[in-house]
Amino acid sequence: MSTTESPDAESSADNPAVIPARKAELRPAVEQVPDYTDAYFNKTRAIVGKFGDTEVTYAVFMRRPVVSATRLAVDWLEGVAAARGTAFEIDLRFDEGRWVGAGEPLMYISGSFHELVDLETLFLQKLGAACVAAYNAAAMCIDLPSVAFMAFDARHCTGPDMAEMMAYAASVGSARARRKVSAVGFVGNATDATAHYFEQPRGLGTMPHALIGYAGSTVRAAEMFHETHPDEPLTVLVDYFGREISDSLEVCRRFPDMVKAGQMSVRLDTPGGRYVEGLDPSESYAVLERHAPDAIRGYRTETELRHLIGGGVSAAAIWHLRERLDEGGFEKAKIVASSGFGPEKCKVMAAADVPIDAIGTGSFLPGDWQQTYATADIVEYGGTKRVKVGREFLLRK
Numbered sequence: 001m002s003t004t005e006s007p008d009a010e011s012s013a014d015n016p017a018v019i020p021a022r023k024a025e026l027r028p029a030v031e032q033v034p035d036y037t038d039a040y041f042n043k044t045r046a047i048v049g050k051f052g053d054t055e056v057t058y059a060v061f062m063r064r065p066v067v068s069a070t071r072l073a074v075d076w077l078e079g080v081a082a083a084r085g086t087a088f089e090i091d092l093r094f095d096e097g098r099w100v101g102a103g104e105p106l107m108y109i110s111g112s113f114h115e116l117v118d119l120e121t122l123f124l125q126k127l128g129a130a131c132v133a134a135y136n137a138a139a140m141c142i143d144l145p146s147v148a149f150m151a152f153d154a155r156h157c158t159g160p161d162m163a164e165m166m167a168y169a170a171s172v173g174s175a176r177a178r179r180k181v182s183a184v185g186f187v188g189n190a191t192d193a194t195a196h197y198f199e200q201p202r203g204l205g206t207m208p209h210a211l212i213g214y215a216g217s218t219v220r221a222a223e224m225f226h227e228t229h230p231d232e233p234l235t236v237l238v239d240y241f242g243r244e245i246s247d248s249l250e251v252c253r254r255f256p257d258m259v260k261a262g263q264m265s266v267r268l269d270t271p272g273g274r275y276v277e278g279l280d281p282s283e284s285y286a287v288l289e290r291h292a293p294d295a296i297r298g299y300r301t302e303t304e305l306r307h308l309i310g311g312g313v314s315a316a317a318i319w320h321l322r323e324r325l326d327e328g329g330f331e332k333a334k335i336v337a338s339s340g341f342g343p344e345k346c347k348v349m350a351a352a353d354v355p356i357d358a359i360g361t362g363s364f365l366p367g368d369w370q371q372t373y374a375t376a377d378i379v380e381y382g383g384t385k386r387v388k389v390g391r392e393f394l395l396r397k
Contacts, residue, residue: 137173
């Protein structure tokens, strides 16, 4: 494989491989390809088999800027080639984690037309969403470089294949942010199966809301967790009863030694339909006036204002919780935030300089699925350059 320099000109020395993926069986397996590819590709394969094979080159591109996250597609292509007793030349134009402009070929794939034609549907499925998710993850980590992110996307995925793709993408975007701004980035994810992408032996996480409901109180849930997992740090959800401030303080009073050791975090996941305990619109403005006055001055869109002073986990809510923890003597208690933290919300949080220690998010997943569509066109047949009119920009130079 060969590569070319990306627009933002990072040297290869600054661009190490993210994390080795675990080798797994091909999904879909070679014998399943006809069942999962488009019918016209199967018919074309039969035609090429009848009238004679030729060498072709595909150009693969996307219509929006992305971050290159091609490894899952490339690994699958190489696995299929080996199973079919052939080889594909894959010319990667951008190293993993590089910025790619709209319409720029991510890669060129050359080989037997007969062996490649029925693979297009499937390798494109492994590219588009991963590249967009990697772009989103990188943007979030770059905007909040001192925050540790946790990939809590698995429950929003459509199955194991997508869950692996999204974990991989988060790791690629995170690695880019580390190179660009020395960001903390994504430090783990929620499931054991894909934890290896973050160099973790298992998934991260402490308790869902269901445990709070089962325990009957926030403090009791924290006690149950600590008694069952005494060697783990403790992150406690504090919004179940709408007592974010009261329950945060009670939990810290119950576990003062863990607070002093930096092993205690409280997690805000308040729904957008109500304000955190002690806040309303007026008080939310007052909180930001004390801590981040520039964030609420000047023009703000409706969405930005909601992230700043609206209900749920707003910038004001996080500052409000930090104030109350510090006033209670719990300066070392950490704050974990979740609920809708995507690129737009992270940018607003950065503008308000919010005191978040960690963010749990699945919102780096593409929001507009049309933007994930990867496209491939054949640009060479038997060594002759040829592509449909309007796609001449894909020809390899």
